[in-house]
Structure formats: structure tokens, C-alpha cells
Amino acid sequence: xxxxxxxxxxxxxxxxxxxxxxxxxxxxxxxxxxxxxxxxxxxxxxxxxxxxxxxxxxxxxxxxxxxxxxxxxxxxxxxxxxxxxxxxxxxxxxxxxxxxxxxxxxxxxxxxxxxxxxxxxxxxxxxxxxxxxxxxxxxxx
Numbered sequence: 001x002x003x004x005x006x007x008x009x010x011x012x013x014x015x016x017x018x019x020x021x022x023x024x025x026x027x028x029x030x031x032x033x034x035x036x037x038x039x040x041x042x043x044x045x046x047x048x049x050x051x052x053x054x055x056x057x058x059x060x061x062x063x064x065x066x067x068x069x070x071x072x073x074x075x076x077x078x079x080x081x082x083x084x085x086x087x088x089x090x091x092x093x094x095x096x097x098x099x100x101x102x103x104x105x106x107x108x109x110x111x112x113x114x115x116x117x118x119x120x121x122x123x124x125x126x127x128x129x130x131x132x133x134x135x136x137x138x139x140x141x
Contacts, residue, residue: 012050027077061078091106
């Protein structure tokens with residue numbers, strides 16, 4: 001049994017109709033970690049199966065240490081969402097529940113390289129003089 005109901009799949013396929021280019025979902029997971037590692041791999045494969053433009057790579061950070069370091073991944077499970085380039089989008093923990101819609105939106109966004117930001121926001125961001133790391137934490141409580 002999968003994670004997504006038929007209704008969920010239909011909604012995701014509708015969102016994926018907006019995909020503009022190829023997307024790679026790289027999952028870092030380890031058999032030595034929590035059960036959420038296997039669940040994350042299964043969920044990401046299920047999502048990717050809904051559109052041929054999405055590919056999946058599953059890496060073990062204990063074996064593929066260089067790749068994990070390159071992506072800044074030091075915990076599992078982790079999902080890297082990449083389009084034509086790496087925009088720095090990472091999901092730590094299983095991207096289910098509240099995070100699921102953000103995962104789907106991220107896939108669509110990286111496929112085009114467009115963030116969908118307004119002109120004022122884009123202008124303000126151009127004014128930054130150094131890199132900024134933004135971390136968002138989500139919990140149902």
C-alpha cells in the first residue's frame with residue numbers, strides 16, 4: 001500500500017502538469033537510521049512515478065560521503081530537490097503531512113528555475129550583499 005490515495009495522486013498529477021523541465025530528487029537515507037528513512041524513500045519514489053520528468057537517486061550518506069558533504073546533508077532522511085541547478089532546497093525528515101504540499105511546490109518551482117516572487121521582493125533580494133541561509137521548521141504542534 002502506498003502513501004498516496006487515488007485522489008492525492010490526481011491532485012499531484014494536476015500540479016505536475018506545470019513542470020517545465022527535468023527534476024532530480026536525491027534521497028539520503030540509511031538502513032541504520034530511523035524507520036522514516038525507508039518511508040521517505042518509498043514516498044519519493046511514489047511521487048516521482050507520477051511524472052516522467054522526475055528522477056530519483058537514493059544515496060547512503062555513510063557510503064556516499066562526498067555527495068552528502070556537497071549537498072550539506074548530515075542527517076537522514078534528507079531530500080534534495082534540484083532542477084537545472086541546485087537551488088539549496090532540502091527536506092529533512094519525511095516530507096509528509098504539512099510538508100508534502102511544499103515538496104510538490106518545490107518540484108514545480110525548480111523545474112522552471114522561477115521562484116514566483118513579486119517584483120518588490122526580487123528587488124529587495126538583489127540588494128543582499130552576502131549569502132543568506134533560511135531554515136524553516138514545521139511541526140503539527
